[in-house]
Amino acid sequence: MNSLRVVCYLNQFFGQLGGEDKAGVGPQAVKGAVGPARAVEQALGGAGTVVATVRCGDNYVAEQTDKAVAELLALVAAERPDLVVAGPAFLAGRYGVACGALCAAVQAELGIPAITGMHGENPGVDLYRRQVYIVETGAEAGRMLAEVGRLVALGLKLVRGEPLGPPAAEGYFARGVTRHVLAERNAAERAVAMLTAKLAGRPFASEVPLPDFPRIPAPRLLKTLEGATIALVTDGGLVPQGNPDGIEPLNATRYGGYSIEGKAGLDAGQYDNVHRGYDTTYVKQDPHRLVPVDVARELEEQGAIGKLHETVYSTTGVATTLAHSARMGREIADKLRQAGVDAVILTST
């Protein structure tokens, strides 16, 4: 392989521009290796050369991240690198976030690998570990040479397309993404071994990380029901005929808001159901089995609830990613709050 072209990214301090007083300095590129980039050059051995060091003040990036990253990206691209090494940023928060943002942009825009290093408590880790390989370092630059060595070794594997070992073995933060491998034994044999270990009180390693979903307590209703506006929301796949919002049958990224103004109930002929995760026969026969507009109208009539909100929100909750679920939930909640809704009846399947 030809000698690789490597570009390093450093902040004002490691880039030898100065301390906090230089934190507002804008992006600039200098030829060759500066400061810690020399350690990168050394770790590359004969494999490559640091063709340029791009540097920028921490505050400049923190205060206008999108603009700063675009400017840095242009400087990086001009050097036609094969690999970008950012930092390491250790426990420096603004620096870590800048390294993560630049690496993510380099990968996405330039299509080349980028790598950085940080301490586990650097906020850049949580923000960018999913997109970027971040090597775990100490809090300070005390073991710079060894840590840069690990960073470069991993970067070279990425450039060469070599398979990476598991996070613990390679020293990077788990990105939280899955990859398929072939196990030596089939799943049934592994399961029997795991169960006998669990029964004997011996240690065993689950093959799926245990979930760590935040618990969200239901808020208290601050009014009486008689004075409250109630909305109906469902992830059971109710849509008007023709599915006007194109809500996906599974893996949804979209939801719809459908007016029930002037309707005493839902006419089965006007609605369809696109959910692919359950038997929708009965819901298609009578949509009230999923979204009880009929009963809610009666309660409204009787004064048991103050008012029924005139928009029903609906999506399909099947194989939906956590990220899209959270986003759609937030957007629907915002709309309901702006409309003065006090409580929601959420019907699922």
Added chain:
Amino acid sequence: MRLRLELRRSQVNALTAASATRLAGQRLDVDVDGLRAVLEGDPRLARLRIDLVHPGERCRIGRVFDVVAPRAKLDGSDFPGVLGPVARAGDGVTLALDGVSIVLTDQQAEHAAMLAVIDMAGPTAALSTFGRTHNVVISAWPAAGMGRAEYLAAVRLAGLKTAVHLAQAAREAEPDAVQVFELPSPARVPAELAHLPRVAYVFQIHSHQRPTGVDEGILYGDPVRRMVPTILHPNEILDGAVLRGFMGRNATTWAIQNHPVIRALYAEHGRTLWFTGVVVTVAHATEPERVRSAFMAADLVAHVLGADGALLTKIGGGAPHVDMAQAAAQCEALGVKTTLIVEDMSTDGSAEGMLLFDFPGMDALVNVGSGQHRLPFPAMERVVGADDLAMKLGGEMNATYGTLCGAIEQIGATNVMAVVE
């Protein structure tokens, strides 16, 4: 009295079309016309085609519906309740052919992209159980006006008839291996083995996300529509009492006939554990059914089988995944330790989406990977079982693990697994 199943296994290393069906050493000769005569005459089917394909051929089988292993009772009812008369399975001698599979295709499905393929050469062949066996591919076209369930019932019946017809060729043969499966009643543990932990297997055999057809025999021919958890002897499952339903996402009848969990538990039985039996369940569509099934399964495991540990598997999609976990949570609540085999349910490759449940005690999970992970398929020279799609299926494809039949089996017969990085 106890059930004693003797599997006489004959290895097949070559499959040839011939004038008579017979097993000559490790070569299986198939009289294709004779087999066709056995299968013809079902009024639900208009026309029938039989192809023989072999490992190493640059061939892709398309429109794959299910795969069946060749089996025939030496004396007794084959696939009782579906092919043969209803009778107890799991006892006596059964002939089995290894190295040859019966692949059934679906010529009716409109959305053929939803159906699986099997590759006979290249990296995708190495990934699938059925890319490494000689395959008898049965393609049948529906008679006019035939409904979906009727058609699929006819196709499956043709597959079971083929399984028996082929395995009967081993009737006079000296088997390459004889396996005996014998398990006493769960109460009868010899005193010297009473210290072993008692382990039950909770086998979810169907998901009612899609209701079963009248002819969709799953348990001794029953379409398990309102089934509550039931105890079976593991031999019954190894011997044809349980068949896969008509919707088979990452699951084949072949895997059930060679049930990997039952085999793995038998392998450890009397050594590191005492196998107490199998509880079969179905995943339900309504909440009361689901709750009832979960606590009844746990009761059978804990209070009837007296198990210390339980291994659980699922079939189908997301709801069954949660059903299984609910049953496991009920087991854990009764002090029964559990291990679950799960699919990676993430649709975006993220670790946080792998599971659809979050119950206490569910800390021992094995995974079979994700059917939605991308998988490149190389170009092939010919396509079998999907003439209408030959152009599309013959070339390179960027598809998924779920597209490759035999790459992922939800009951744990496969080695693919997802690791978090």
